[in-house]
Amino acid sequence: MPEPERKPRKDAARNRQAVLEAADALFARSEGPEEPTTADIAAAAGVGKGTLFRAFGDRAGLLRALYEARLEPVREAVEAGPPPLGPATPPQERAVAVLDAVLCFKLDNRRLALALEESGTGSPYQAGHYARWHALLRSVLERIPGLADADFTAHALLAATRADLVERLAGREDAQRDRLRAQLAGYVTRVVGPPPAPDGPAPDGPDSR
Structure with missing residues (x-):
């Protein structure tokens, strides 16, 4: 293919990566979901705002792309990884x-997660990643004997990880990471029931407790 056609695409890919890296670094130092601005990110990346908008559409598009880039390794581990994340786990x-x-x-990406969930409609349920998490969790819950309405239960459990709630607990109330993880694990177990005992029959489900 002629060089004049390859070079713009090569430049666009390089600029896109530069913008993502600049946004990543700036969000790590941000004080709130409204920071950094697109002007801040473009300046740090060494590109014009027009280049940023051509690559991502708007600030929300940039947030989604950065969020997805950070989230992909986590999602891959959850969908196919070793225990306790892998499908072979109870x-x-x-x-x-x-x-x-x-x-x-969300604890590791508090500012970014909050900015993304507050952008646009102001609802985390409109974000593309939410539908994927919900579908994955629902498929897990559907394997639990006696658990009714896996679809709604998946929504209800994911609500406990909303970015605004995480920010409230970890930011304003200064709850420690280990405590939040333990509290969430306890809550989920109360909803879905304990795993079957080793070499024993599976429990009938949450209603049997």
Whole structure:
């Protein structure tokens, strides 16, 4: 293919990566979800705002791209990884592990997660990643005997990992990471029930307790 056609695409890919890296660094130092601005990110990346908008559409598009880039390794581990995340794990344990992974990701990316969930409609349920987490968790919950309405239960459990709630607990109330993880694990276990005992029959489900 002629060089004049290859070079713009090569430049665009390089600029896109530069913008993502600049946004990543700036969000790590940000004080709130409204920071950094697109002007801050473009300046740090050494590109014009027009280049940023051509690559991502708007600030929300940039947030989604950065969030997805950070989230992809976590999602891959959750969908196919070793125990306790992998599919071979008992579904009760896997439900706890999936939600723990979501919580830890949002704790590690508090400003970015909050900015993304507050952008646009102001609802985390409109974000593309939410539908994927919900579908994964629902598929896990559907394997638990006696657990009714896996679809709604997946929504209810994911609500405990909303970015605004995580920010409230970890930021304003200064709750420690280990405590939040333990509290979430306990809550999930109360909803879905404990895993079957080793070499024993599976429990009938949450209603049997």
